[in-house]
Amino acid sequence: MADTLERPAAQPDRPRASPRRIRRRRGNPLIRWTLRLVAVVYVAALVALPVFTVTKETFGNGLDPVLEAVSSPDFVAAVKLTLLVAGLAVLLNTVFGLAVSYLLVRYRFPGRGLLNTVIDLPVSISPVVVGLALILVYGTTGWFGTDLESVGIQIIFSTPGMVIATVVVALPLVVREIIPVLEEAGLDQDQAAQSLGANAVQRFLRITLPTIKWALAYGVVLSLARSLGEFGAVRVVSSSIAQESQTVTLYINDQYQEFGPKPEQAAFAAAFTLMITAIVFIAIIAALRPKDK
Known part of the structure; x- marks a missing residue:
């Protein structure tokens, strides 16, 4: 008996993206490093600085x-x-x-x-x-x-x-x-x-x-x-x-x-x-x- 399910036609290979395009998809390095810097400064100001202050005042004497x-x-x-x-x-x-x-x-x-x-x-x-x-x-x-x-x-x-x-x-x-x-x-x-x-x-x-x-x-x-x-x-x-x-x-x-x-x-x-x-x-x-x- 012949198979009732048909195999899908082979799809042509899609052209691979060039390294330059891949690099662009990752975003602008300047923007990426700026966002990282903002995140680090934000966390440091809200978390690290108070922790450091409490530690310093605790062991100051x-x-x-x-x-x-x-x-x-x-x-x-x-x-x-x-x-x-x-x-x-x-x-x-x-x-x-x-x-x-x-x-x-x-x-x-x-x-x-x-x-x-x-x-x-x-x-x-x-x-x-x-x-x-x-x-x-x-x-x-x-x-x-x-x-x-x-x-x-x-x-x-x-x-x-x-x-x-x-x-x-x-x-x-x-x-x-x-x-x-x-x-x-x-x-x-x-x-x-x-x-x-x-x-x-x-x-x-x-x-x-x-x-x-x-x-x-x-x-x-x-x-x-x-x-x-x-x-x-x-x-x-x-x-x-x-x-x-x-x-x-x-x-x-x-x-x-x-x-x-x-x-x-x-x-x-x-x-x-x-x-x-x-x-x-x-x-x-x-x-x-x-x-x-």
Whole structure:
């Protein structure tokens, strides 16, 4: 039997572009180097210069004042509270991010677009507004504040309120890292595993999780860095009492507002510690993440 499919006619070879044309497609070298210079200057002015300034002010008087500042009881208590608040916030955002990302990519339901929009809401509003909104909901005169306080639960001006505020401001980071990877992976492997008898838990652990592990790790690190450095929302819902409800960012603010070289040194030392911690986390995940070819 003759073949029913016809082979396409052979296309004539297209003339190759000359090296001069290829060189032109890459752009004018002057424009290219000008754009690079603008980018370097912009990043240096906004990132490198502040980092250099904080480092210079921190170690301007030597190492001993820095060690004294970071070993003070107020700073140690602030670090412990910051780690507690950030750890709980990252844990909640990781669980929520996994669930919502899977829901938005794998299913279609009424209100899906609204949910997808609300997730990005913390990015578009000020953290101070987030803190104010939490006071209106969980404060003494808020929607649920009176009922919660009647059973002995205080949200605002306590650790739970600081955790909730941190969760809200870091909410989209895990979700926005996972969703593009899930969309690119598609459903083929998941459906194949389902046809072979794998249940939902097995498909998630053996197919979905290995696919999104680097996106999840990167989202968790970004969420952790954001949670450690949060100030605006936490400042509104915290009483900022030393060794009770003062995170590292609140400690930096309070110390810098005091007069004298010692509080200023303590503020710069705490800022340097927080800055280095965030840089280390991001550098580690950037080094471990597979590089694209």
